Amino acid sequence: MNLTYRHLVLCVSVAGVLVNAFDPFTTTVFVGVGAALGRTIYRYFQESCNAEWIAFNATGLHADLELKLFGQHIASRIVLKAVSGFMSNNNPKKPLVLSLHGWTGTGKNLMSKLIAENIYKEGMDSSFVHVFTSELHFPHAQQIETYKSELQRWIKGNITNCAQSMFIFDEMDKMHPGLIDSIKPYLDYYDKLDGVSYRKAIFIFLSNAGGIDIIETALEFWRDGRQREEIQLKDLETSLSLSVFNNKQSGLWHTSLIDKNLVDFFVPFLPLEYKHVVLCAMAEMKAKGTEPDQSVADQVAKDLVYFPKTERVFSVKGCKTVESKLDYYT
Structure with missing residues (x-):
């Protein structure tokens, strides 16, 4: 449909004039037409959970990673393959769960933004992209039980509204331990929970936890005279997951998400030169x-x-x- 806003407003105005000019029976017909036209206009301007508003652009993500994210050959390769594979699967067994780790300013937030921009037409402004920041949304340790129930309700409600929702949890290293475990059932291999399927959702955790381990590895390669591009995921993944799991200052400390292997990829972000x-x-x-x-x-x-x-x-x-x-x- 190639309607401009002016055309749509004109149609509504004409429909209103016609409704006032006809008898009650005919008016009923035009009211029905007007209501249908109203729904069309609403759908045209209001973001909807369909292919018009949600469509993965693998080529776009690849280009963005090349042109906008620097020094992150491991993270770029992992995320491109993980997101491409997940979005091309019409029947995934579980939600995609990515845990991005690295020192400040290395590109974790940018990576989340690029993923959103290449899935949702509205990017980070999409009503289907939800960002949680620990210090803003979960500031008080004594209210953790309330946060757990609210978080569960929020995720369930939004996925009920749109199965292809994205949830980004920033500052995981500042989150109260145990809070994130409240959403474990939604990340597991369940077909449905209380009639709701969570399998098409994407969860992204951002954290500085594990950053020291990543830096030490990068420094070791540099001191040995090796190129940073030689660093591979296998050089970091095991130590990174263990470091995060055993870090008491991390929201992922002893979490069942790691213990039950529900995090699909631990994505390391190298320090920048x-x-x-x-x-x-x-x-x-x-x-x-x-x-x-x-x-x-x-x-x-x-x-x-x-x-x-x-x-x-x-x-x-x-x-x-x-x-x-x-x-x-x-």
């Missing part, structure tokens, strides 16, 4: 609609703090402060 910060700055300038300037990008990258202190290999804050730095230099 100087060259990656430069690329972030160039990409940010392009996103702002300004011509990328190499000298400005270099200046922004030079101003950041790097570690270890003597070698200055990795950015302490990754690309997190690049945007604000650019505002200063441009």
Whole structure:
């Protein structure tokens, strides 16, 4: 249907005039037509849980990962394959559960955004994408039981509304241990729970937990003179899952999600080097609609703090402060 807003408003106006001009019997007919037209207009402008609004773009995700996410060859490969496989499966056995780990500013939030933008027409603004931040939504430890019941009710209600919903849990390292276990049944291999199927939903956990282990591995490769691109998932996955599971400061501490193997992939995000910060700055300038300037990008990258202190290999804050730095230099 190729209706513009002006056309739709005109149709409604005409229908209203005709309704007022006809006798009661004919009016009933036009009221029915008007109601049907109203539903059409509503569907045209209101986001709906159908292929018009939810359609995975594998090519788009691949291109976005290449052009917008830097220094994350492991994370890009895992996520592209995991999401592509899941979205192409019309009958998945369980929801897709991704746990993204790494130091601040390495791209975990950006990755979530890119996934959403290539599944939902409205991206992160979609009414089917739900973001929970620990310190905002679950701030008080003494209210954990209330949070559990509210979280269960929220997820069940939203998946009932749209099976292909996405739930992003940020700051998992600040979440109260035990809270996330309340949604374990929704992530398990069940056909339905109380008449609701959760198998087409996507759950993404973002956490700094495990970041130290990832950094140590990256530093080990660097000190051995090996390229970071040589680092593989097998070099990190086991130690990462164990580190997260045994970290008392993590919302995934001793969680049954890990114990029962319900997390499909632990996705490591490597610390970023100087060259990656430069690329972030160039990409940010392009996103702002300004011509990328190499000298400005270099200046922004030079101003950041790097570690270890003597070698200055990795950015302490990754690309997190690049945007604000650019505002200063441009």
